[in-house]
Amino acid sequence: MAKDVTVASGLIGAEATGHSAGPLFMRVTPAVHTVAMLQMDVDRHAGILRAGGGRSRSTSDSHGGSRSRREEIACGQAWSHPWRPLAGPALLERLRVTGRPRPKVDPEFVFRLRCHLDAELATDSAGEGRGDGHGAPGQGSGSGAGAGAGAGPGGGEGSGASGPGDTLSRLSPLVVTKDRLTRVLSCEAHYVAAEFGERTPTPAMACGAIVDVLFRQLVCVGSIGDPMADGLAALSVDDHQRGLLSWIEQLLPRDREGLRAEVERQAEGLQLRWPALESGWLPRTQEAIRAQLAGGSVELSARVDLAIGRPAEDEASVAIVEIKSGARRPGHRADLHFYALVEALRSWAPPFVVATYYTRTGELDVDPVTDELLVEAAGRTLIGARALRRVADGIEPVGSPGTLCGSCAVLPECGPGRERLEGLGGRDTTRGEDR
């Protein structure tokens, strides 16, 4: 049984890290994580380390952080230690203190950003002659409507009413999500091939879905019981997860045990490291955020795993955290930047930080949000939205060979993809998608 678990864990690890499982199923973690992971026990309610945690008992400083860690860093000792994941107050401190001043709330800047996106996306519609001439959603309904929502930098907040694209909206908006953006920017041909039809579940997807709901449980309730049982119970009340749940139920016993082992390992790490979040910080999970652009013809849509912080007043005050059960990928940062953009457009104030927390390893990637980051994210979103519109309009998608080719359904008909694979000797060991 133990061997089965190891093998299945290896498969999950390989899926999650993007490495081929190979005949020996050796790679559970990528090279950068081969050092044994040290964990600390954290009293979730007090945020204080318990004995045996491998570190001296620390006291919170003014930022809620660990003084002993600061002292270690100050005297240079930190760099002589093997890397270890942040936990408790130190984890919170890493989120709260980014090393940059929090951005001032600047509705004028967000307004200009929005106007730019509106104009570019509306021009796009006009150029293609696809506008249907309908008013923007929410417009022209008329009577007695004192709309308190005129878009503008003075604190107004309506988005459907703004911008030069008002007369160009379509009946159904083009919905831009982080996944669609990433996939269409990777390869339009692959995006089109993969857009229709359900994605086949994988152990990594199952692990990711379960860890997501366990994280919600931890944030909201403060504890996790039997991780696998809790996770499956949570999925069972989500209609969207029926297919995945059924797939998990049909797993062979050894694969299911492998999944269980990985879920339990990650859940244990979460419980050990994530401190309780104070109610006053208004933690909310799976928060939907949207921004309408170009008169409602384009909708940026995201669902963030965790948002913390009260709505901004003078300076940005919200932190957004994405939970990933797989390996780090460069594309994850682009996802975060997309979140920052949508939140800025929605709330007229950006988050002060966006971060990815990797539950396999305890790594926390933190990006302080700046105006430059938002401008870059807007540029990427614009390019992606145009590509999505092109493929939605049935224009021949462009094939861009890359890491997705190995798993692409249209590879046999794709010249650039085949050329790439031939260049690699027919073996593509990379995978482009995971949780």
Add this chain to the structure above:
Amino acid sequence: MTRAAVRTAELTAPPVSRVGEEARRQLRDRLLSRVSASIAGLPPGGQVEVTLPLLRRALVHPDRPAMDEEPFAWKPVFVRRSLGLAVVSACATGRFRGPTEAVVPIATDAVAEWERTGWRTFHWEPWFSGLPSGARAVVLADAVGWATSLWTAFDWTAFAQVPQIGGADDHWTCPAPRTVRLKGRSEMRVPLTAPGSVPRGRQWSDTPVALVSVSGGCPERGWAEGLAYLALTAGLRSSSLPVPARVMGLWPDAGIHRTVDVDERALEAAADRVARTVGVVVGARVSTAPPG
């Protein structure tokens, strides 16, 4: 001023107009006349229940205005509003500092009360109590998210009194040849009183109110009529209470709020929309009815 404070000031500003009794009677007659014409094609015994989601759906999908009929089964999405409202109410009265702190005790108390007395405050207590812990956590987390969006939408210290949060839906049954029932659901009722004024006895019955409605997604076409519909239903339901003076719609996902100051024109537009919707529903039913 924070955005929440601006929104609160907009919600609680003095009413712009007041709909009188004669206008209300004329509105009722007009609605009855138009709905009676629309409903004529419905077989005897047929009935239509009009709700805000139906108004929206009939506008966007006139070919299939009704949701697919599925046997009712409890889901987290059916719990989050009622539990979320209880959470916001408890926070507004100072019992808890925030939704995360409030949600577990409120749900636990509701289940305990049902187990002790058999009384279901929310209706979902038996279902919730039978859930395994992981599924319960989803329900609670959904409610926290919903409650937080309403809790952060306003400056609660700026209300002269704690608003009514939740409460019964407004119902009005149209005395047409076939049953047409209007159902309006709003999340808050805010008395539009001067700051510092104190209610005495039953004087609240004369106080105009503002309604608050929370929706997912982004505002759709016809949002103004949709908001006015809530005032229409509340106004028809009881002739002893004034027609709501204002309706504010919140779309937290999109960070948008919109306001309708209720006057006769707004109510007429809403009544016309109701009649059109009934026509669409009847048309769809007739077209899908089996021959014979």
